[in-house]
Amino acid sequence: MPEKYLFATSPADCLALLAANPGARLIAGGTDLVIDLKEKRRQVTALVDITRIPELKIITEANGKIILGGAATHTRVATSSLIREKLPALAAAAAAVGSPQVRNVGTLAGNVVNAQPAADTAVALVALGAVATILGAEGERQVPVADLYAGVGRSLVDAGREIITRFTVDLWGEGESSAFARLSPRRALSLPMLNVAARVQVREGICTRARICIAPVAPRPFLCEEAAASLVGREPTAETIARAASVAKEAARPRDSLLRGSGAYRKDMTVVLVARVLNEAFSRATSRKIENDVE
């Protein structure tokens, strides 16, 4: 059990406190970490709280980028009009996390560093191509969120030595949108059986860029490049969407779980959710509903 609880006033202060207290770890909302400590999955000597650092909570647009502080809470992300307009997938993902209490304190960086493959906002961030800015003793580095995973529950960010200060998402500009969907056994306080986020861009009726992230179908948020590639250069129609969805299904490797659903079911659901998310994203991007024969 930690013997000290320290408050950092700035990212640099946070690093200093971590360095001064061997075995310390930083804590944001604590919605994952406190459970880990209680169940003794992690041993720490001190906790460094980063929730009082103003710059870690910003949500803003600058130079064609959306910048989100590492300690932005799910509630603030979900209710930000900027995010709802520019990155609807992230707003929807943040709104899907846990319950109001969990969203009020849980943060984006916590969701990413906890490194669960189906963490909702992490899945959206991967689909959006978000890049994390990580501050450590050696200075700052920038790594795409998709590349921060070492395995289930294992992040390449070492929260005992470094801190994610922000996430940056480049805006693609005209004709872009995104969407998120999840399947869960109840409407709140429920980890997803499956979640999917997609970001697309349409120029002159043709899909020019696409990213699709699916989870939990791999040990990390699964960026399905084949499915995305099948869309690029094509007109977003019900057929192209259906094709991308079935490509995604082939690529997904969900496991059997009595709690979260069978692998077979989740493979079948991959088609449905990918199709729904793409439909929504393309409809938004083109401001025109894509007629889907079966929906």
Add this chain to the structure above:
Amino acid sequence: MASTAVGQSVTRVDAVAKVTGQAKYTGDFIFRDMLVGKVLRSPYAHAIVKNIDASQARALPGVEGILTYKDVPRNKFPTAGHPYSLDPAHGDKADCTILTEKARFVGDAVAAVIARDELTAAEALKLIKVEYEVLEPLLTPEAAMREGAPLIHEDCPGNILSASGYDIGDIEGAFKEADYIFEDELETSIVQHCQLENHISCAYVDSDGRIVIITSTQIPHIIRRIVGQALGIPWGRIRVIKPCVGGGFGSKQDACLEPLVAAMTLAVGGRPVKLELSREECMIATRTRHAFKFKIKTGVSRDGRLIGMHIKAIANTGAYASHGHSIAMAGGSKFRILYPMQALKYEPCTVYTNLPVAGAMRGYGSPQITFAVESHLDNIASKLHIDPIEFRLKNLVKEGYVDPLNGNAVRSCGIRECIARGKELIKWDEKKARYKNQAGSRRRGLGMACFSYGSGTYPVGLEIGGARIVLNQDGSVQLQVGATEIGQGSDTVFAQMVAEVLGIPVDMVHVISTQDTDISPFDTGAYASRQTYITGMAVARAAAEVKEKILDFAWGMTDIPAHALDIKGANIVYKHSGEVVMPLAEVALHTYYDTVFAKPITSDTSNNARVNAFVFGVTFAEVEVDLKTGRIDVLEIYNVHDSGRIINHQLAAAQVHGGVGMGIGYALSEQLLFDEKTGRPLNNNLLDYKLPTIMDIPAIGVDFVETFEPTSPFGCKALGEPPIIPVAPAIRNAVFDATGVALDRLPMNPQRVFEKFKEAGLI
């Protein structure tokens, strides 16, 4: 009868105490030198305890005692909260010991620690070394009944606890006479009560050497007896106190902790010991709802009359009997009144398995059999091309019908009106027409299901209730009952009843909410939806007695004969005109201090109610089904109940809200899961066990058809458990209506529903 109190939505008598945190629950009793008890639980579903080495644990500073089966009495005792049976042949199965030398499920209590605090107790548990001989776990009734399967209880061949059933009429003859025969197989799952307050008890030995147990229970008087049996000591040496209880739903109609906590205090020289379960323990080591498998065969005439029904049922009771076969029998007897048929054969079989112990849970077997029968009826209606409501109307019971087996009569019956009201509320005809030709992947449908239930357990069980009233100097009264308030609102309705009879405002009735077996009148407790109806009779009697004494006393004071007097608005009045004679308070004061005639007024009654009243009701549900994912959303849901006259509409509606919510969880998402090889629980916590949240429950419509039940002085009947009973089949029938797919298993979670849709070729 113009009511002043009964029928009014008065505020709960305990509302303020509960919302301000002043109400005392078991966990609020803190004693000097109180120790903490914890239980070492078996990690194996089926294993013999070969050896326990507790030496290291014993040596841990702060550990005051370690118990194994060798250190506690080894009397076998029954745990079910039923009245004691004078006839040993009808007693509950005595198959439990305080600690076991054979683990029968993952979580079975193998040893216990008593220590100065939680942390020490938890540390000590880790230091106890148990050597097990692991046996084959029997995790399904099929495995347990298999020839040559190991015995879970040595004295129970075939692992079958009981297979008694009943037979009405000639079933084979009925099938011959029928024009059509229909068959179905349906199945329900293991769910858990998830009441807010976990199980908790504390115990100490008082200065007279008696064991005092403060416990969160529905059945204090029964607990006294069971602890006596378990410890093998006279029952009078045990005192059980029941303070405020944060819900039970049947899980506390059972002796889960009390025998052990009593043994714990004895082991530490009578020092107070608290034993409180965590949610994770509570979900596996108290009680669950029996999972059932049904096979139903029904003969129907061409014009849609039910001729005969044959039901075979297998109930999974888990590792110990608890309420065991009573659940199968109660469910099987309470549903049958709804559709009288010339022949009905019921063949239930209750089987032991190496899973947590199934016991009483809201509805006591009825939600299971009602799911099966009401689903089956919709399947039949569809095959006969009859509207499911028309089909039921052709077969419903009428007033005056007498159950051929138990002799209980239907003296009030509003089921037809309930159906009519529900149909209107949900706009059945309009929506049925609208949803006729749906395309696309989201389909809507309407469904309904009916139920019948009893008010108490007569004639199977003793139905005794006690009440005691004391008139105070100011005309207010104390009411004491043996019946237990566990959140359902019984204290409030009893106060209303007393106020009604005595002609005083409800706030002049002070209900003593705590039951104490040393002091409280005898009553068997909160179960079987019995208290308002059964205990209400005792309360009415006690109040009538007090009233009679008051009017007699007033006669002495005024020379106006008692029969010409009444009490209204806390005044003694002329019966014919209502004119005030004198304040009740004046009479009350004289009963205490009149130097010649003083005789304070009290009453102390017990009522052995040798009657039962059938209750009825319906759920109407509208769902939207996502064919592509199997997800079911309940859009609208209405419960309409005939529970006789409603004593307090607000409390009654709250009861229905809770029951419907519980029913939605039962229908769609709840299920305790176990590893299929080892029997280890997978989701005994509230994150992974999918109790519905407020986001999953639509607005719940509640209505009552208020019949007047002549066997109750207030015309009331049961309402506690019933709201859950018809919910799951109504939702299931709505899905059937929306998709044509006959789901046959609970819960109807997305994966299972999707698989059924695939199987049916719908997708």
